[in-house]
Amino acid sequence: MIRETFPVGPLQCNCTILGDETTREAIVVDPGDNIPGILRRLAQHGLTLKQIIVTHAHIDHVGGAVSLKRATGAPILLNQNDLPLLAMMNMQADWLGIATPEVATPDQSAEDGLKVGLPGLTAEVLHTPGHTEGSVCLHFAPQKLLLAGDTLFAGSIGRTDLPGGNSQKILRSLHDRLLVLPDETHVVPGHGIETTIGVERESNPYLQPGFRLD
Ligand SMILES: [Zn+2]
Secondary structure: OEEEEEEEOOOOEEEEEEEOOOOOEEEEEOOOOOHHHHHHHHHHOOOEEEEEEOOOOOHHHHOOHHHHHHHHOOOEEOOHHHHHHHOOHHHHHHHHOOOOOOOOOOOEOOOOOOEEEEOOEEEEEEEOOOOOOOOEEEEEOOOOEEEEEOOEEOOEEOOOOOOOOOHHHHHHHHHHHHOOOOOOOEEEEOOOOOEEHHHHHHHOHHHOOOOOOO
């Protein structure tokens, strides 16, 4: 497996390229910005992009998806529960004081249980509402890898005070969908440093028994 994770854009969203060394096919998760940089990395590895998967429709994660699709022809997957956020791209751009990126209806909804990725590098979509209603995580079970979007961070969890956020739902998603994964699962969050399910289970203050968000 080829994996490159690197921050893009003003909010430093973690964009991830996953590639199959044999078939030279790839997926890109959360191409929020810097599409020239993503295309350069794909070319450096000789990878052909097959799928663009967006963990949720915040501008810093989805902002470059349409231009990456235009450059490669790869389809965009985004959970349909985030379509209202996609329709608010002007407002999201205003919050950050940046230009509004082009958006388009996703080619397919990233539904819970959907298998995505490549033949030898397949993830199950885990619908984990809370940060946004359509937030998803991608679980590559054989690779013991979780791309967590903005649901789980090293030592923290996603904010729930933006439109579509819900603190009860994110805690339920974290406990019911993520903490059930094996401790050794490597976690790539949507921002910041990487971690594991075991480390977060042990030390993340938001995941301790009895923790409540009001
Ligand atoms: Zn977000």
